[in-house]
Amino acid sequence: MTFDTHALADVVLADSGGIETRLGGLWERAPHVILFLRHFG
């Protein structure tokens, strides 16, 4: 039921403005809720 959290941390994704975020940076200092949505519909 788990997965490679270190691999997820290394993923870099962009927002709608093209600004990139390394996911691991989000929870580096404090817990972070990640919501995977099926789509934006």
Place this chain on the structure above:
Amino acid sequence: MTCRERAGQVRDRYDDLRATGAGVTAIGTGGRRYAQAFIEDESVPFPVLLDDDGVAADIVEMNTLDLASVLRPDALFKGARTLARGNRQHKTGRRPTQLGATLVLGPGNELLYLDKEAFAGDHADLDDVLAALAPD
């Protein structure tokens, strides 16, 4: 339940989530323009990132939509309830069979909470998420 309805649920509890000291970010599939419309239409207060190629989703190994999950009684009930509330399915992204998930990660890449949807609309209870953020 549509993803927009889910975004509204989280938006309505956003202050509670932030009060624990945690951040919130959504990840979804779809183009930039469609993501921006989603943010504006639903007044989404948290960042939204695009995972159109499913790089992050594949690492988490999300469940996928299939006929059995669509025909589950609880899935049919939630779908009917969503329609009754006036929500409608908008355009889907490039990965329409991908289901969602809710995660809480912390320093050291520690996984504090994980809930993968078993069917469309099978979203994590936000009270459970809050409990994972503030276990005491």
